[in-house]
Amino acid sequence: MKVYPILLFTICLICACAQEEPECGDPERYYCIIELVDSEGNYVIGQDKIYQPDSVFFLINETRRSTYISSGKIIWTYAALDQFNHTDYILHLSSSETDTLNLFIDRVQGRCFDSFSIDRFMYNDVLILPHYEPGEMIPVYKVVVSNMIKNE
DSSP states (O other), rough: OOOOHHHHHHHHHHHHTTTOOOOOOOOOEEEEEEEEEEETSSSSTTTTTEEHHHHHHHETTTTTEEEETTTTTTEEEEEGGGGGGSSOOEEESSSEEEEEEEEEEEEEEEEEOEEEEEEEEEEETEEEOOOOOOOOEEEEEOOOOOOOOOOO
């Protein structure tokens, strides 16, 4: 009869070890990098450029989202923004100019953390990328109207 408690203890110990939580580490960061450039490939955001970095930000459902400007690039995180898949993202470039982004973000549930990917990226109703991998650059050619001199 003493064999049963030892056998039961061994089975419980094996089951407890099999159900141990996996080591997950840190979650991946999901950043989107957008480059707004003119027809010559020059950045249009920066000091002494068309758009000043401190005036550039995103609005989603009228809520300002964190945006980071570095070397003329717009950098922002899209993790957990799948809840806004059918919502326009308003990119404020200046007090008088905005552009519209429309994204479809796919969320895949994981054992430790969810993962995200951008499955469609549209800028002012133009399809820029059908699929986006984290950290990949998205070049957007911004048509900038400058003061034009008419030749008469």
